[in-house]
Amino acid sequence: xxxxxxxxxxxxxxxxxxxxxxxxxxxxxxxxxxxxxxxxxxxxxxxxxxxxxxxxxxxxxxxxxxxxxxxxxxxxxxxxxxxxxxxxxxxxxxxxxxxxxxxxxxxxxxxxxxxxxxxxxxxxxxxxxxxxxxxxxxxxxxxxxxxxxxxxxxxxxxxxxxxxxxxxxxxxxxxxxxxxxxxxxxxxxxxxxxxxxxxxxxxxxxxxxxxxxxxxxxxxxxxxxxxxxxxxxxxxxxxxxxxxxxxxxxxxxxxxxxxxxxxxxxxxxxxxxxxxxxxxxxxxx
Amino acid sequence: xxxxxxxxxxxxxxxxxxxxxxxxxxxxxxxxxxxxxxxxxxxxxxxxxxxxxxxxxxxxxxxxxxxxxxxxxxxxxxxxxxxxxxxxxxxxxxxxxxxxxxxxxxxxxxxxxxxxxxxxxxxxxxxxxxxxxxxxxxxxxxxxxxxxxxxxxxxxxxxxxxxxxxxxxxxxxxxxxxxxxxxxxxxxxxxxxxxxxxxxxxxxxxxxxxxxxxxxxxxxxxxxxxxxxxxxxxxxxxxxxxxxxxxxxxxxxxxxxxxxxxxxx
Numbered sequence: 001x002x003x004x005x006x007x008x009x010x011x012x013x014x015x016x017x018x019x020x021x022x023x024x025x026x027x028x029x030x031x032x033x034x035x036x037x038x039x040x041x042x043x044x045x046x047x048x049x050x051x052x053x054x055x056x057x058x059x060x061x062x063x064x065x066x067x068x069x070x071x072x073x074x075x076x077x078x079x080x081x082x083x084x085x086x087x088x089x090x091x092x093x094x095x096x097x098x099x100x101x102x103x104x105x106x107x108x109x110x111x112x113x114x115x116x117x118x119x120x121x122x123x124x125x126x127x128x129x130x131x132x133x134x135x136x137x138x139x140x141x142x143x144x145x146x147x148x149x150x151x152x153x154x155x156x157x158x159x160x161x162x163x164x165x166x167x168x169x170x171x172x173x174x175x176x177x178x179x180x181x182x183x184x185x186x187x188x189x190x191x192x193x194x195x196x197x198x199x200x201x202x203x204x205x206x207x208x209x210x211x212x213x214x215x216x217x218x219x220x221x222x223x224x225x226x227x228x229x230x231x232x233x234x235x236x237x238x239x240x241x242x243x244x245x246x247x248x249x250x251x252x253x254x255x256x257x258x259x260x261x262x263x264x265x266x267x268x269x270x271x272x273x274x275x276x277x278x279x280x281x282x283x284x285x
Numbered sequence: 286x287x288x289x290x291x292x293x294x295x296x297x298x299x300x301x302x303x304x305x306x307x308x309x310x311x312x313x314x315x316x317x318x319x320x321x322x323x324x325x326x327x328x329x330x331x332x333x334x335x336x337x338x339x340x341x342x343x344x345x346x347x348x349x350x351x352x353x354x355x356x357x358x359x360x361x362x363x364x365x366x367x368x369x370x371x372x373x374x375x376x377x378x379x380x381x382x383x384x385x386x387x388x389x390x391x392x393x394x395x396x397x398x399x400x401x402x403x404x405x406x407x408x409x410x411x412x413x414x415x416x417x418x419x420x421x422x423x424x425x426x427x428x429x430x431x432x433x434x435x436x437x438x439x440x441x442x443x444x445x446x447x448x449x450x451x452x453x454x455x456x457x458x459x460x461x462x463x464x465x466x467x468x469x470x471x472x473x474x475x476x477x478x479x480x481x482x483x484x485x486x487x488x489x490x491x492x493x494x495x496x497x498x499x500x501x502x503x504x505x506x507x508x509x510x511x512x513x514x515x516x517x518x519x520x521x522x523x524x525x526x527x528x529x530x531x532x533x534x535x536x537x538x539x540x541x542x543x544x545x546x547x548x549x550x
Contacts, residue, residue: 016349017295017296051464054468056464056467056468081470081472084467084468084469084470085470088468089465089468091461091464091465091468094465096458096461096462096465096491096494096495097462097465097466097469097487097491098491099486099487099490099491099494109469109483109487110469110470113469113470113471113472114470144494158469159468159469162469162470
């Protein structure tokens with residue numbers, strides 16, 4: 001199964017002086033079960049692209065196939081709820097979506113909208129809050145009392161509680177501290193590897209892409225410029241730089257070490273793994 | 286909501302765009318008064334032609350104006366119904382059983398429709414060709430004489446410019462929150478009564494939270510830059526009336542006088 005975009009175009013405010021073509025004939029096939037990073041400059045169409053995944057935006061041209069549904073340009077899709085449930089979309093700075101009196105009520109809100117019973121919704125909500133690392137003593141607090149990082153976690157739990165098959169995140173770690181960032185990224189990684197969720201992440205952080213993602217999609221002026229697995233993608237440093245992308249420091253580090261005579265394998269994608277590999281090599285002489 | 290056209294500035298390069306906002310505001314006021322003078326169909330015809338010429342001069346499209354008119358349609362239909370039920374003068378246009386439609390009912394509504402159309406055309410000529418900031422500067426200058434009777438001209442202008450400045454932001458914010466909540470299964474268009482109330486709550490609570498947050502941020506930013514209301518302030522941009530602005534004022538004055546003349550005669 002895969003998610004397919006064929007010749008998808010999206011135009012904001014068509015027919016006005018503010019007309020803007022955000023997506024321009026996007027052809028893209030995303031495999032399910034992978035973590036895919038979507039990168040590109042500001043205004044390259046990343047946010048527009050992901051809003052097509054749960055039909056918040058409908059294409060002006062082309063069609064999208066997702067989870068056995070087809071969304072065609074010019075056709076108003078009926079009964080979007082199942083799609084909205086299966087494609088969980090976490091917006092950029094999602095804290096603003098919190099509105100209930102208590103944290104637990106806010107997380108229950110999503111599943112209940114999709115027809116889950118109060119009891120099951122509560123169970124799901126507790127699971128989701130535990131996943132994002134929030135303890136029980138904040139359940140009854142007002143979401144507005146929480147710290148920025150906690151709010152972000154609640155907002156992500158909001159979506160996780162819906163138990164989506166595909167999780168789409170728009171810069172989920174922007175504004176989080178380094179520890180929080182690491183915890184969030186590890187969570188998404190675990191959701192993918194352990195629970196088999198398909199994950200799409202819009203990000204500007206190449207270290208994150210290198211460490212956690214499988215594939216990379218580069219958008220440029222509303223078109224897909226590159227869609228590759230990350231190792232192939234970062235191998236061509238010149239090509240990366242031509243797109244304004246600075247390869248992760250870890251790659252440069254590995255290159256320097258290789259020049260010094262280390263034989264490091266391809267699949268070292270984190271500082272921890274690199275340290276481990278170096279220790280092995282040093283020990284074995 | 287993204288297609289909101291009423292009161293939006295359209296950047297163009299036209300003689301109307303370059304005019305002094307004070308002249309434009311005064312001319313608009315005179316034209317609005319002219320509309321409310323019962324000068325008959327001929328008078329409105331003349332006004333329509335003149336305003337259309339201004340719209341063409343300002344390089345605005347008529348479709349833009351009619352889009353701005355759309356929200357008024359509902360009001361007009363409502364008015365027509367009330368008029369049909371209430372007005373019983375003139376001659377009978379149509380009789381369907383117990384419902385009698387009198388000619389004055391239809392003409393009254395048409396009259397109001399034409400006035401509304403003219404009003405929207407004229408106000409659009411102002412708002413679409415004047416940057417919000419220039420507009421508030423113009424309003425502030427025009428209110429200055431009233432400071433003698435303790436009208437806080439500068440504060441009023443500041444209020445207006447802040448309000449105008451944040452309308453598009455709040456619209457964007459609303460759209461953003463709507464999308465986020467729709468992703469959480471909120472259905473803003475359908476559903477039972479209770480569901481719809483929660484749906485609206487899920488929109489309004491975050492909107493208020495963010496509006497208050499913005500207000501606080503803005504107040505802090507203004508204070509940090511030393512803003513103090515009531516203090517004399519200088520301006521980077523000075524408004525200057527040129528000959529074309531006087532021509533505009535004289536034309537508007539002549540039109541107003543002409544309309545009064547037509548009504549009296």
